[in-house]
Amino acid sequence: MTSRHMPRRLGAAGLTTIAAATLLSGCVPSFLPGGSSGAVGFDDVQQATLQIESVGTFVSPEEGGYEAAGRGSGFLISENGLAVTNNHVVVGAGTLKVWRAGDTGTELNAKVLGSSECLDLAVIQLEKDSYPHFDWRSDDITTAIDVYAAGFPLGDPTFTMTRGIVSKADTPMDTPWASLDDVIEHDARIRGGNSGGPLVDAQGRVVGVNYAGNDQYDQSLAIHRDQAQEVIAQLAKGENVLSLGINGTALTDEEGTGLGVWVNSVASGSSADKAGVKPGDLLTKLEGVSVGADGTMSDYCNVLRTHGQDATLSAEVFRPADGLYYSGQFNGDPIEADSVVAAATGGTASSGGSAAASADFVSIVDDSGSVTVDVPVDWSDVDTAAFTDPRGGTWASIEASPDRATYGSGWSAPGISVLAAPTATATISSEEWLQMVGSYVQQDGCVLASSDAYSDGAYEGTYDYYTDCGGVGASFLMLAATSVDGTHSVALSVQALTDADLAALDRALGSFIAAF
Known part of the structure; x- marks a missing residue:
């Protein structure tokens, strides 16, 4: 099993997938009482439906950072240009571009007034004008009523409507991007790009806000009218709801x-x-x-x-x-x-954040494929063969340095050593590693400057930090720990001449993966 509950180098090693992968958030890479004047009817649904393009920089767990324009849908709820869409369609965008009724020749500007990541709702304001708009359905929403999903799927500027029925009129639903008490399940097919578009009844009145679809089960989901109406007035006034942004x-x-x-x-x-x-x-x-x-x-x-x-x-x-x-x-x-560096040194050395971030690192995998760790790119002298300890135990091992011969024989070169083994076969305990290595480095004049417990939610153990090693002012930090699930033990050490060398330890701890 993977040693941590958090990934390192997300996407690079193919470690991550979006939860419920077949459930697609439909976005491509009392406000108005029933019967209000000027509301569209069924034949004019297109006139009040929007296509929204969000332009900005986004970061994907699989593709990394990219500047892109993603498209979703929305719909007008007032004559002066208030519109509803999904949080995931618009929040974090640098600019919003809006087209109404599939009119690609007339681009409108819009701003986000308020949003909710938990309810996956947002209210935007179009530039002021007189717009056709929707009414909300005032009748009960019941199972088996006819419904129609309106919007612009797959980023296509051509307006689309699909027909279905309500299969569940009101059910709680948690998805990877929302947590809702009131959701409508229906089978009016929606695709990526339908997110934020209206789900309407046979009279063209809104019953919900489409936000997800499951192609495998031919299931579509809409935020229930009642859930949306509870918060739209707040969002329109610029008040976020259940949102940290x-x-x-x-x-x-x-x-x-x-x-x-x-x-x-x-x-x-x-x-x-x-x-x-x-x-x-x-x-x-x-x-x-x-x-x-x-x-x-x-x-x-x-x-x-x-x-x-x-x-x-x-x-x-x-x-x-x-x-x-x-x-x-x-x-x-x-x-x-x-x-760990800041804690061990009492803050006298670099915290590791800026140094680790500014340096170039590369991922190293041991020969068995069990251990992966990031090391500075200039620590290119690498050994990934298994290590046999003094008691004959075998450990997956990675050793890296600019010069391993110098690193292994003295204190004038930095380097890192990483060992890991299943608990059942580990012949040396964490405490014994610390005692054994500590006794060795103290023979070279290293002074124990600090020692403390270590816990990061995935490993628990102890680290020892030594200074003044070898008469050249080198530092040495040794961490020995056991995974919290008890499956394996690790021993990780860094020999450092500079703060940047020590920062490699923080990066190593953040990138370390062991699987047995």
Whole structure:
């Protein structure tokens, strides 16, 4: 099994998949009472339906960062240009382009007024004019009524409507990008690009907001009219609801284990933005609760429902871009890199964040394929053969340095050694590794400067930090630990001459993967 519940180098090793992969968020790479004047009828649904293009920089767990234009749908709910769409269609975009009724010759500007990542809703304002718009259905929404999904699937500017019936009139639903109490299941086929478009009845009145589809089961999902109407007035006034400003998706590994909430993009000026969360981050805990563990946004949204979006919320984040873990708060102290180096040295050495981020790293895999770790690219003298310990035990091993011969025989070259073995066959315990290695390095004048417990949610153990090694001022840090699931033991050490060398340890801890 994989050693951690969080991925490293997301996408590069093909470790991640979006939870419920067949459930597609339909986006391509009382406001108005029933019977209001000027509302469209069934024959004119197209006139009040929008195609929305979001342009900006997004970060995919599989493709990395890219600047792109993704297209979804939306619909007008007032004569002056208020419109509804999905959070995942518009939040985090640099610009929005809107076309009405499939009229590609007339491009309209729009701004996001308010949004909710938990409800996957957003209200946008088009440039002021007099627009045709929808009414909401005032009658009950019941099973088996005819419904029609309107929008612009697959990014095609040609307006499309599909017909179906309501199969479930009102059901709770958690997906990788939303957590809703009231959802309509129907079989009016929707595709990527339909997200945010209206689901209407035979009179052209809105019964829901389409946001997801499952091709395998011919199932489409719409946010129920009642759920949408509860918050649209707030969103239209610029008040976000159940939102920290994240356009996120719960992520799982290949085995279906939840990893956290992947941040595709962040709304500028939002709580997430002020906390220092960036596109490409993986939010793993919120207020001490593991989020995305079930492959949905449920736990994330339940924390917001419990504490409120304006509360000070503790957060833990993994940032694959620099291989480091961060902790801090939303609406409080911004996140900062968690650094073993800073803890071990009392802050006298670099925290590792800037050094690790600015350096170039490369992933190394041992000969057995069991262990992977990131090392500085200039530590190109590498040995990935198995290691036999003094008691005859075999360990998966990676050793890297600019000069391994010098690294192995003295203190004038930096380097890293990583060992891992199944617990059942590990012949040396964590405590014995520390004692054995400590006795050896102290013979070369190394002074034990600090020793402390280590825990990152995946491993628990102890690290020892030594200074003044070999009479050249070298530092040495040794970590010995056992995986929290008890499957394997690790021993990792770094020999350092500079702060940048020590920063390699933080990167190694963030990138380390062991599978037995």
